[in-house]
Amino acid sequence: MLAVLKLSFSRLRKSKLQNVFIALLILLSTLLVSTAFIVLANTGNQFEEMHARTNGSHQVLTFEKGLNDPQADHDWWTSQKGVDVSPLLRYRTLSGITFHGEQFPNIYLYMIDTPEQPWAVDKPIFADGTPSDVPARGTIWIPTSMSNAYDISLGDTVSFNADAATIDLVVSGIRIDVPYGAPFTNTARIWMNEADYRNVFSGSGKDYSMIGLHFDDYETSPRYWDRYADENGIPFLETKMEFESIASFYLIIHQIVGFIMIFLGIVMLIIALMTIGFTISDSILANYRTIGILKSLGFTSLSTIGTYAIQYALLAFAAILPGTALSLIMSRFIIGISTSSLRAGNEDLAIRGTGLVLMLAVLLFLLVILFVIVYASKAGRIQPVQAIRYGMSETDHARAARRMNLSLTRWMSFATIPVGAAVGMRSIMKYGKSSLLLLLLTTMASSVLVFGYALMTSITEIHQTAAKWGYDQADIAAVIVDKGAFPRAEMERALEEEAQIENVAWQGNVTGITVPEPNHANQHDSVSLALSVLDGNYRELGFETLHGNDPVRKNEISIGVGVSRMLNKDVGDLIELYIEGQKRTFIITGTYQAIANMSISGRITAEAMRTVDPDYSDADVAFIQVRDKTDAAAVAKRLNEPFQGSVSVVTQKVLLDSVYTEAANVLIYPMCLIGMLFLAVTFIIIFSTCRINIRKESRTYGIYKSLGMTSRQLRLSIAAATAGVALVGSLFGIAVGVYLLPFLLETVLSGYGIVDLPLILNGSGILMFSGLSIPAAALGSWASSRVIREASPRDLVVE
Structure with a gap:
């Protein structure tokens, strides 16, 4: 046992920098995964507690x-x-x-x-x-x-x-x-x-x-509400805000941040475990003869495995504890900024899930040990004679010889391509597992950065894709603030006199109550829909649908995806609604997504409302389109001045930015943190794996230096080859960040009315952010090759 402990501590002392990086990698993985679990565990808790404390409205x-x-x-x-x-x-x-x-x-x-x-x-x-x-x-x-x-x-x-x-x-x-x-x-x-x-x-x-x-x-x-309608003779005809709408904006940021962090945290953990396994495997190969000699002297397989288990158990223990403590601090910060509107004075933010995090820390520790034992078991199967003769198993020796004799490998020789390129390419081809790990790592780092950039851009520039979020694409909105004091006739005259205006449409809002279908296979309770009533053309104002079209006739309706899911209705189906106490039947012409009201809403025409109330002319907002988009702000200002008391006239950009800029400000901190963590992990892992490979190739690099290659040339060759693999990974990362991660996030947002995430894809920005993993990889490789510069050719050959 004493010998096992001495060997374990010897490995810790011998590779200080590498062990520090492994510990840091475990710490970062623990930090991200634990933070994600705490954020998810607290999703809704702050809201629910304050709602109960205030006896809040449902x-x-x-x-x-x-x-x-x-x-x-x-x-x-x-x-x-x-x-x-x-x-x-x-x-x-x-x-x-x-x-x-x-x-x-x-x-x-x-x-x-x-x-x-x-x-x-x-x-x-x-x-x-x-x-x-x-x-x-x-x-x-x-x-x-x-x-x-x-x-x-x-x-x-x-x-x-x-x-x-x-x-x-x-x-x-x-x-x-x-x-x-x-x-x-x-x-x-x-x-x-x-x-x-x-x-x-x-x-x-x-x-x-x-x-x-x-x-x-x-x-x-x-x-x-059924009793209300029975006893009063009519259903409730005014506006009713539901609990789901009240809660949605409190919870949606937690859901987005929690999803991103838990997914990427698990990915980072997998990469960390793969790196540990890779490090152990290469450590075994690098010390193959030493292990063979020890076994020939009576060292058992269990003792050999134990040296690695103790080494990484100490590293894991030293990393997981501070990682867990830091996760409590980080999660408190993230939860604090996203629930600031629920904080009462200087009250301490109560964080739940600390017991879960401690259990997670134990699980991570056991997981690391399990991986160590699995990978270290290779050392237990070492045959002393083969180890002393070949420095590896006879099978691995033959496989390495065959790989280096492949036609592709022979083609990449000093005689056919530049020397620096040959050195770099051989370093990539010879160590396929580390190259694959590098490719996976840069792919994930790039995908995180690309997705984060696209998501932030899509929120800050939401006016460009407003229709895909369920809004209109009008240039100006004149929101009626005080209906009692609103002079509609004067407003209409002012709109007619404004030469820059091309089109105006008035929109009102009413409540529609669905009719339960007792004989239907999917029986449901009555659902209250927020109905938009447009006196104009939905298409001309830029409203969009996912399937079908918005209504143009009085018996047509388009419904939100939330209604479609709840009632199992789709384009072509009939839907019966009570509007102001009168029953009407509509044919569904389209479905759309909208973050407002969680897509539990519908769109009908003003003609449809006039079948209920022939004198209907109610409106909550006027949508205005101008001939020249650059004049929108000036037109809005001219219209706003004479009607300030009862109408608020603003451009659509101002209308949306005032709401979603705050969402972007809340998201930017966790997204930047995750991006920096992945770049740091990219540097650490590449440094560690390249350092291992360089040590194994020290004799070869000594020969290269003795033949006239400088340390700088060798280091640049290795860094350039690493950057090349990182470039391929960054291209894969663009695909993952643009297609896979948004698809996964849509599964979270579907409950909030968004089933097709409207991303704004800025090509130059995406290329810039995806490329950030390349310098991180190149720097990690360059830093790890420092040993080549510091050692003489003779020392490298002897080593």
Whole structure:
């Protein structure tokens, strides 16, 4: 046993740098895999805990169309057992804020007349500020999402535009508002003092109302709505926001980051284990004669394997512990930035799954030992006589001789190609396993970098592919903020007078309730669909479908993929909907994907709505297309000025960027970290494997140097050959990053309404990022060949 320990420690001392790199590789693999597990284990936990803590809304009802009586509905829900109901919240709508002299037009505000405490639903929890029953006069409470997006702090003054007047209010509280406080949203509830609300909104316009509902068991909510329709004689005809929509934007970033990290973490772990196995195999080959001599002196096979097991057990132990500790820190950072809107003050971020991570650390340790034993078992089969005679098994000796005598190998000789190229190519051809590992590693590193770049570009430039995310492609959107004060006739005249405008279409929104099909093979409860009603042509505005087309007739509808999946409906099928209490049958002409409402939505024409209400002319937004795209910003500015109190007119780019820039900011940190980790791993593994190969070829390189080749020439030859393999790997990486990884991510995003990830593929950027693995590989090879420069030809030959 003492001899085994001495040999193990001897190997640790002899190859210090290589062992340090192996330990670092295990550490990085542990870091990435453990971080991924913690992020996934905490997906939804922060949201669920805060939702339970605030007794958050499962559904939010807003009354803006005059189709239901808010007070009567509030009384009905209050009488139901198993449901908590918020106070009847009175509000007005505004758009845009001015903060520190800068205008932010694309934020839509519910200015709430704050009721007295206590509240049964959406109880206020403050991230900053002193809790109170209502805001003091001249002050407001804002949600954490708004504070984070615009960097607004306690005590700051925010300006609002209402009825052509500017209101300055001081932020006295920053509160967590679960239904309207998700990241990547452009809506917010602003909680006002009753006296301020009365003074500000005493003029034109009218108040609207909203109610929050919290069910003891959310799964039973359809039964309540069936009872509501039976007892009231009509279904709910106003707008209803579902729990899935509330939760989706809180969870989607965790899902994306968790998926990427767990997939790439497993890949990195596999590469790490392959590298360990490769290192052990080459160590056995390099010490074949030594092992043979030891066995001839009485060393057993078990003792031989034990020397490697102890060596790598110590390395794994020294690497996995700090890797696990660092994963807790890194995961806390990632979870913290993606759930910042759910953080209450200086409360410590509770991270779950630490027990799982400890179990994972033990599993990784055992996995490393298992691989070591499997690969080290080759040493147990060494025959002393063959080892002493050939320095390898007789079979391996014959195989090596045949490989070096292949016609391709003979062709790559000093007589037929340049000397440097021959040296480099022979180093690649002779050690096929290490070359294959290099190819795999650079492929994965390049694929990670390419995919990360494409994903970030697709989010930051989402206006280029807006239609593929379920949006329109209009140049300008005029969002109606206050319908009561909106002068539609004046707006239409202004649009007609604007010479740069080419096309205008008005879009409204209604709710459609599906009709259960009791005799259908896939029976389902009624589903509430967010229906877009367009007075115009969907195709002309750039809306897209995955299959079929958007509706053009009054009996046609296109549905989101979420509806298609839930109801098992496709193009050509019929669907029955209740719209404002009237039953209508539509033929499905197309299916589309949309990140909004998780694709639980549909598109119909204004003619279809006029079969329900002949006087229908309701609209929430006007989509505007201009003749010259470069004039869009100027046209939007001209239209916005006279209608600031009731309409927000912005370009589509501003509309989308204000929402998705925050998503890109959250994603950029983990994506950059993963990319740097893979580049670091590429350098480490290539350094380690090339160093092993160079040591085995030391005698050959000594002969080359004695024949006149310089150390620099030899090192450049090896580095160039390595870079060549890395170049091939980077090309494979482009294919993996553009096709395979997006396909796998689509399996995660399909639950959020995106089944075909709309990536923007910038060729020059993709080539640049895919090529980053090449210098990492070349540098690793160059650094490992330093031994050639430091040793004399005689020493190399003797070695």
